[in-house]
Amino acid sequence: MAALRDGEVAALQILLKAPSKDAVRQLCQECFSSPPAALGPLAQRAGSGLAVSAEEAEQLVSALHNLTRHVVYRGLTRAEDILCLFPENFHQNLKNLLTKIILENISAWRNEAQASQISLPRLVDMDWRVDIKTSSDSIVRMAVPTCLLQLKIQEDAALCGNNPVVSALTVELSKETLDTMLEGLGRIRDQLSAVANK
């Protein structure tokens, strides 16, 4: 979308009825973070606070969602770029307030967008322990150092909604396999340096 559509412009002006600037700020944040499917319930909550009809609340919430997502999508960072999304006759103070709120939140929103994009399962935690195997039912005495590693992996957040599934992968590594791992990781590190230097 190049600029706000007419319906959206009208809907945003409903914010003039907001009780405070903080209320506007909060609503902007909620509208950005909410996935399209959750906008309905959000509209209901917002509507009661603003004393507007259900339909007007839905239009407002939808307009704010689109506006904030659009800014993040396009990567707009300057006030001028955001201000020119609004038409000429848009309420000045409201326009400035919205621009200010968006600028305050833009980098947190960008991080949120990056964190919630589709991806393979993500590593969320790792724990490890070094043991020495001293004996077993087949070998009476030995001193084999071994490493136990537990990785906590979270499945794709986008698929799991609010209840992400975290699975634990427990793996044993010997000195040899640990060295193989380190070699591989070292190569990634080298690649990263090479890319960073370009």
Next chain:
Amino acid sequence: AADKIHLIPQDFFAELCEQVIQHLNHKIPGVNTAELCQRIQTSGVEINIGDLAKIANILSFLFSTAARNNLSTEELVTTLGSAVSTLPKHAVQVIRHVWTEQGKAIAVSEDARNIATVGQFVDMKWKLGVAMSSDTCRSLKYPYVTVTLTVADPSGQITDKSFEMTIPQFKNFFRQFKEMASVLETV
């Protein structure tokens, strides 16, 4: 699952037995069930990976028990007992053949590797990528590391687990491994 054995074509069954014996001999870290299953399915046979895994386990148990008791080929076939009549003839033939050729070589070795209670790390594959754009950010330029760990679970089945890390996470990951290696040295 034993009755699913008759679904597996002879050459694939032979390959499965080979892998099981090689795993018991510590020549390979595990049986690559997923890969074998895919090839069997591609050849037109409808078998699922769960059933193939169960069959691999049965064979592993059969061969390792036979090794521990030093069974000859004939004794092994006798152990199969009544199962011999339900197994397809080619399966019994393969078991007989594989055992005769390689069974004696299974050293029930006094080896620390026998004590597997958790998955054993086999291999790591990696990829360094940059996400250029997404539906939420047109210009993303977000670097990330993707890792696939190949793990042999305690029963000898090989599985892959893939996951992503951000660059700071990767740096921490690497640091932890260096720490683990240095502790392993000094212990």
